[in-house]
Amino acid sequence: MDKKEYSELVEQTTPRTKEGKTLLFAFAIGGLICTIGQGVSDALAALIPSFDAKKIGALTGVVMIFLGSLLTGLGVYDKIGYYAGAGSVLPITGFANSVVSPAMEYNKEGIVFGLMAKMFSIAGPVIVSGVCASVLIGVIYYIIGLF
Amino acid sequence: MKKGRQTYILDGKVYISATASIAGVDEGNGRLRDFFDFVIDESEFGCKSHEKAEIKLRKHAIESLLQNASVEADEIDAIIGGDLLNQLVPSGFSAREFDAPFCGLYSACATFGQSLATGALLLGGGAKKVICCTSSHFATAERQYRFPLELGTQPPPTAQRTVTGVGCALLTSERPKNKCPKITSFTLGKVIDMGLNDPNNMGAAMAPATYETITTHLDERGVNADYYDLIVTGDLGKLGRELLCSMLGKKYGAVKDRINDCGCMVFKEIQKCGLGGSGAGCSSLVFCSYLYKTMLEGGLKRILLVPTGAMLSKDSSLQGESIPAIAHAVAIEM
Structure with a gap:
């Protein structure tokens, strides 16, 4: 059996992701996380009427990051992720999970060369691409503003 | 020899x-x-x-x-x-x-x-x-x-x-007081790479190397697949085992009931452990417990243990390398 024949056999035999089920779970759990975020935002707006929408948005982010980190520390977030997939990766709680989980994992190699050095090993690419994209958009925005 | x-x-x-x-x-x-x-x-x-x-x-x-x-x-x-x-x-x-x-x-x-x-x-x-x-x-x-x-x-x-x-x-090298299994022959496997590169599908990457080692062993030893009560692979998982059986089936006819995989034996379905167990401890844990004890009790007389391995690292996958695999066969008989 040559490589091509074998890869065709593997292609036919390999089980596929059950898209219907995983999409539904991602939608439901991701939606739930966002609904909780909206609830937090509304509650904060009601509690602190002096804050404008921008400040409430930032504060909501802080609360959601805290919740994502807490659930990671308690060993719950990976279990949510097992079912939710992208539904729990995409919200800001997922970003918190991607920073806290390597921090916990590599804490055993010490604070400096373990925790600090490795804590952005998963989130690093997101930060780099985010910064690059915002620089690019800033330049485009500036050029458009010249005319 | x-x-x-x-x-x-x-x-x-x-x-x-x-x-x-x-x-x-x-x-x-x-x-x-x-x-x-x-x-x-x-x-x-x-x-x-x-x-x-x-x-x-x-x-x-x-x-x-x-x-x-x-x-x-x-x-x-x-x-x-x-x-x-x-x-x-x-x-x-x-x-x-x-x-x-x-x-x-x-x-x-x-x-x-x-x-x-x-x-x-x-x-x-x-x-x-x-x-x-x-x-x-x-x-x-x-x-x-x-x-x-x-x-x-x-x-x-x-x-x-x-x-x-x-x-x-x-x-x-000395016979112990009680009857125990012996290693009667072994076949060293070649590293086989069929060009698969999904590190999350190692069963499929390892099945061809396993097939190669098993067929070489049977040919060189001059025995049929039914010489062994059980041919037990290391950690192909359900998919790898299915691929192996389909390849062996073409050469030896129906062999599925004589082939099992340590990875498929370890966990229960309800434990949600994917397609089965894997790891260097998988074949040794299953052999040193279940298979060895079953042989001592007379449930199995001759087995061919074929631990299977994918020789990849995290970096080799990131560098775009495909997955080379290996399997060594050891014949163990009472």
Whole structure:
């Protein structure tokens, strides 16, 4: 059996992701996380009427990051992720999970060369691409503003 | 005696006179619970890290093997074996606890096959007692090959779960008092790469190497597939086993009922461990518990143990390399 024949056999035999089920779970759990975020935002707006929408948005982010980190520390977030997939990766709680989980994992190699050095090993690419994209958009925005 | 290009026929003086097995928490809740010597109750086994836990697991397994066989460490000619971690840390670090020569081996998850073969050759060269020991730990393998444990990711449908466990076997050149299985021949496998590059589908990557080793063994030894009561592969998982059976089926006819896989035997369906267990400890744990004890009780007379390994690293996959695989076959008979 040559490589091509074998890869065709593997292609036919390999089980596929059950898209219907995983999409539904991602939608439901991701939606739930966002609904909780909206609830937090509304509650904060009601509690602190002096804050404008921008400040409430930032504060909501802080609360959601805290919740994502807490659930990671308690060993719950990976279990949510097992079912939710992208539904729990995409919200800001997922970003918190991607920073806290390597921090916990590599804490055993010490604070400096373990925790600090490795804590952005998963989130690093997101930060780099985010910064690059915002620089690019800033330049485009500036050029458009010249005319 | 070498027969053919890859097979060695032994003169029947390699006895597997004792074994010991220690299983992890999930493995202990799996199908083979009753066959393990000891099951740990938490994955860190009282240590500060999972790596330290794997070292301790190996130390305990070798100690209980020595106890099972009533042998002292200074009578051992060599402790050989390996694991999955860089620099074979669990193997080397656990060997410092014993007053015996050590030799670290690596064939990824096929290391137990390589260890039994190397052990048999050492006995042929004059050694009297050799310990073969391989191990793996779910948490240490996840960290080295995949992601931090607490990262919320969804496993793909072809994923397998690294077995936490140690299996070790004592090979002796002298016949022990009680009847025990012997290693009668072995076939060293070639590294086969069919160009697959999905590190989450190792069963499919390893099946061709397994097929190659099994067919070479049967051809060079001059026996049919039905000579063995059971051909048991290391950690192909459900998919790899299916691919192997379909390839072997074309050559030998219906063989599915004679082929099983250690990875498929460890966990229960309800445990959601993907397509089955994997890891260097998978084949050694299953052989040193269930298979060895079944052979002693007469349930199996002749088996061909074929531990299977994918020789990849996290970096090799990121650099776009495909997955080379290996399998070594060891014939074990009562």
